Amino acid sequence: MPGFELFNDEERKEVNDVLSTGVLMRYGFDGMRNGYWKAKELEQALQTKLNVNHAQLTTSGTTALNLALAVLGVGAGDEVIMPTFTFVASFESILQAGATPILVDIDDTLTLDPVAVEKAITPKTKVVMPVHMCGAMANLDALKAICEKHNIFLLEDACQAIGGSYKGKALGTIGDAGCFSFDYVKTITCGEGGVMLTNKKELAVFADQYSDHGHDHIGMDRGAETHPIMGYNYRISELHAAVGLAQLRKLDQILEIQKKNKRILKDALASIPEITFRRIPDPEGDSATFLSFFMPTAELSVKVVEAFKEFGIDAYWNYFNNNWHYIRKWDHLKDLKSLYPVSDHIKNGMQDLNTTSFEQSDGFISRNISCLIKLSWTEQEVQERAQKMVTAIKSVL
Numbered sequence: 001m002p003g004f005e006l007f008n009d010e011e012r013k014e015v016n017d018v019l020s021t022g023v024l025m026r027y028g029f030d031g032m033r034n035g036y037w038k039a040k041e042l043e044q045a046l047q048t049k050l051n052v053n054h055a056q057l058t059t060s061g062t063t064a065l066n067l068a069l070a071v072l073g074v075g076a077g078d079e080v081i082m083p084t085f086t087f088v089a090s091f092e093s094i095l096q097a098g099a100t101p102i103l104v105d106i107d108d109t110l111t112l113d114p115v116a117v118e119k120a121i122t123p124k125t126k127v128v129m130p131v132h133m134c135g136a137m138a139n140l141d142a143l144k145a146i147c148e149k150h151n152i153f154l155l156e157d158a159c160q161a162i163g164g165s166y167k168g169k170a171l172g173t174i175g176d177a178g179c180f181s182f183d184y185v186k187t188i189t190c191g192e193g194g195v196m197l198t199n200k201k202e203l204a205v206f207a208d209q210y211s212d213h214g215h216d217h218i219g220m221d222r223g224a225e226t227h228p229i230m231g232y233n234y235r236i237s238e239l240h241a242a243v244g245l246a247q248l249r250k251l252d253q254i255l256e257i258q259k260k261n262k263r264i265l266k267d268a269l270a271s272i273p274e275i276t277f278r279r280i281p282d283p284e285g286d287s288a289t290f291l292s293f294f295m296p297t298a299e300l301s302v303k304v305v306e307a308f309k310e311f312g313i314d315a316y317w318n319y320f321n322n323n324w325h326y327i328r329k330w331d332h333l334k335d336l337k338s339l340y341p342v343s344d345h346i347k348n349g350m351q352d353l354n355t356t357s358f359e360q361s362d363g364f365i366s367r368n369i370s371c372l373i374k375l376s377w378t379e380q381e382v383q384e385r386a387q388k389m390v391t392a393i394k395s396v397l
């Protein structure tokens with residue numbers, strides 16, 4: 001991660017196909033487009049690659065989540081369970097749906113703790129939304145069992161984990177629906193873009209319609225199409241989809257590089273007995289975009305961050321002190337800083353968020369350090385980096 005490190009003539013060729021006809025829209029203009037249907041082609045390529053029945057491209061990972069929640073029928077009065085450690089898009093999409101985000105603790109997988117999820121379920125719960133953070137998966141067997149028991153949906157936010165798998169199945173294809181992001185810093189990128197995946201035909205039909213103003217997409221005359229449902233516009237452009245096509249072809253190569261680089265760093269750090277690594281429910285399925293480990297105490301992880309800085313090591317995070325990914329600094333959410341009125345249901349459901357403590361999550365996130373695995377490092381650079389990291393960590397112990 002990120003895929004832009006491997007941009008070359010393949011992306012340029014795909015984009016030039018689109019520019020050669022000037023048809024930038026994914027629907028219609030059949031006679032003008034010289035056979036180029038980049039969005040459709042990318043959807044089919046994703047279906048084949050990830051072994052899933054339906055892929056619906058969108059303008060972003062966030063709108064893919066919006067779309068998934070819409071087709072799952074999430075709206076006013078519903079609750080969606082999400083983790084305390086994720087990107088802000090998780091609660092944004094839930095609030096956009098008019099539903100209430102219910103934040104619950106993570107465990108040493110850095111993803112939803114199934115025990116905390118089960119405790120948070122109420123008659124209003126409609127969806128459990130695990131987030132496969134930093135390239136690796138949540139405990140999907142446990143979460144799926146909870147969802148089945150309570151008859152609620154499982155929606156995988158796999159935005160950071162394309163190419164990862166769980167027990168042989170691609171992440172994002174295991175729940176009722178799953179989403180990926182193709183924003184500029186993700187494992188593969190379209191510039192901006194996202195996709196919603198599902199194996200359920202009825203959800204796929206609604207996703208196709210909802211993402212394009214409710215169009216039924218039947219027949220050859222867009223203007224004459226009917227609107228079975230009210231929808232929205234989450235259409236990806238042909239230019240973005242074109243970039244994604246070239247990037248998807250590089251996914252295997254990207255994963256291979258990530259795994260190789262991560263292995264070198266992890267082996268080196270494993271020589272330090274004070275370090276523990278993030279638990280990965282299916283290590284085989286790790287997409288290896290990050291190496292995440294825990295120091296014994298929060299104080300020590302702060303010191304490691306300082307030492308990394310001193311030693312000139314880049315691209316790592318202690319998310320406890322990060323504004324984007326952890327509840328501790330989400331004051332705008334806790335204070336409901338909405339531009340427009342928010343329903344009483346959401347207000348009531350979230351009134352305690354400012355005073356709720358998430359000690360279990362704090363315990364893991366404050367001790368965690370997550371290091372991005374880059375694609376452009378040479379083997380020598382990775383080896384040197386590994387040694388520097390070991391020296392830096394040992395200097396604070």
Ligand SMILES: *Cc1c(COP(=O)(O)O)cnc(C)c1O
Binds near residue numbers: 061063159160193
């Ligand atoms: C990137 C990301 C998103 C949102 O994707 P965008 O394409 O940037 O809208 C959602 N969830 C997670 C976990 C992400 O990392």
